[in-house]
């Protein structure tokens with residue numbers, strides 16, 4: 183760590199004479215704690231959008247492993263030297279197994295290796311890593327043994343990168359699972375999997391699966407470790423899941439139903455992902471939800487990374503942008519029951535029906551669910567009517583569970599005000615606000631919550647992101663301009679921590695070859711990952727949260743846009759530190775003074791963390807993942823007046839130990 187440009191007032195007076203803006207004094211009163219900052223304050227929003235789950239966080243590498251996509255062989259190619267009708271058939275046993283009706287039947291008539299095979303293309307190809315173990319598994323059924331399956335990974339040119347042979351031995355009418363592992367001998371970003379058949383016989387196959395050996399916590403069938411690590415590094419206070427519009431479905435039939443996402447994988451019924459067809463100009467016909475990452479895995483993820491779960495459930499209404507379909511009130515019971523049962527699944531004793539399901543899945547201890555959302559972006563009197571039914575039932579059975587309530591899709595329309603009024607009349611626990619707005623909105627709304635009522639009704643900024651210029655699409659849209667606007671706005675969230683108790687940027691992940699929505703917090707490819715500038719803003723807030731806000735003012739006013747400067751301050755009562763956040767959203771360097779009042783004695787040094795970039799379009803990429811990333815330094819302190827040199831477009835966090 184190097185000594186930085188932040189120096190004591192006396193020392194620096196002569197150094198910053200070239201500062202382009204008049205020097206201001208920001209006064210911090212460290213001995214006047216105001217609001218408590220909730221441990222949940224900064225969290226993450228997860229949705230299976232942009233290949234966030236299937237093809238993303240859920241590390242399964244086989245696309246359409248159970249042949250349940252709309253086109254049953256999508257993702258698969260049948261390889262045969264001599265074509266023969268019916269050699270590979272997709273069979274449908276809908277009456278017998280409605281959750282997983284299809285499987286594939288291969289009839290091999292004395293085939294040699296290389297004569298007959300199946301190739302899976304992966305989601306957008308497969309990322310293959312040299313030296314890594316790969317676990318192949320399959321469910322099979324055969325009347326007699328006689329076939330061998332040669333499994334091999336190949337690169338985009340067809341070159342073999344490693345493989346193994348599997349000899350299914352069980353015979354009869356039942357299904358069996360068999361696994362074989364092997365190591366890849368080369369790295370390839372865009373590989374495929376071949377399964378070559380050898381021998382004689384008829385075999386039924388289902389749930390054809392391939393996982394890398396390096397999943398998060400090495401869990402078989404688990405999550406991509408690099409993606410979870412990016413979340414764990416943020417130490418998020420909560421994980422909102424599963425969204426997002428995916429909660430609602432574009433029609434009720436495709437709404438998210440948590441009960442269909444737990445238990446044995448082969449019983450989790452696959453459905454279409456609404457982002458498959460949402461945008462006509464970006465169709466993703468191969469986007470489905472396998473629910474391999476379901477509610478059990480979600481609760482486990484929260485536990486792993488120390489985050490509170492914030493599940494959002496369907497309220498009996500489909501997405502109001504897509505359809506006006508609602509469950510009639512007399513048929514709302516199953517929806518309400520789903521909500522009640524989720525609490526039991528998460529928290530119930532192992533002797534309860536759903537607590538037992540959790541225990542049978544390997545987690546007898548409760549997950550300690552404390553809150554849940556009813557409805558995502560739902561609005562209108564139809565929402566309020568349904569919400570009231572849910573609220574009554576949930577509060578009657580689980581009075582301590584807090585309910586997150588939707589305020590619709592935007593922060594200032596008639597629709598929003600109607601809902602906000604109604605929810606406050608209902609004495610709602612938490613109101614979920616969403617805003618996808620230009621950077622200018624974030625800058626001019628940094629005082630949004632300063633005038634909100636101070637009472638029991640709290641706000642969850644449940645989805646937000648600064649959307650720069652619509653002409654920029656894809657990863658480039660995640661630039662410094664958006665990140666700085668968000669950082670500036672977040673000073674207002676922190677200052678109002680007595681009103682805003684949770685906040686999460688959205689969406690979280692995007693695959694570089696499969697995104698529907700930008701900007702996004704974290705970008706992935708088959709092999710790599712990087713955080714956008716916004717990721718580092720979120721991370722800096724989360725890692726420098728503090729326990730209580732303290733005042734920081736400029737001429738006795740909150741610092742919210744004077745000379746494009748934004749600031750908030752907090753103390754951490756556990757570590758006895760003062761944490762000041764300063765955003766310079768202007769294109770000019772500024773040097774300002776921090777007057778630190780209400781502190782008996784300060785440490786001799788402080789740490790300084792700065793996120794900045796040369797221009798507003800500065801961004802990160804796979805080639806330069808840390809182009810816009812925080813830089814840390816240590817500074818010497820002499821007295822309680824501290825000069826802060828803020829570069830243009832910068833976000834600075836100062837941490838000072840109070841003695």
Ligand code: AHR
Pocket residue numbers: 229231425426427428558559591645688689699
């Ligand atoms: O974050 C992307 C989408 O934005 C969410 O699914 C939805 O809730 C909002 O409209």
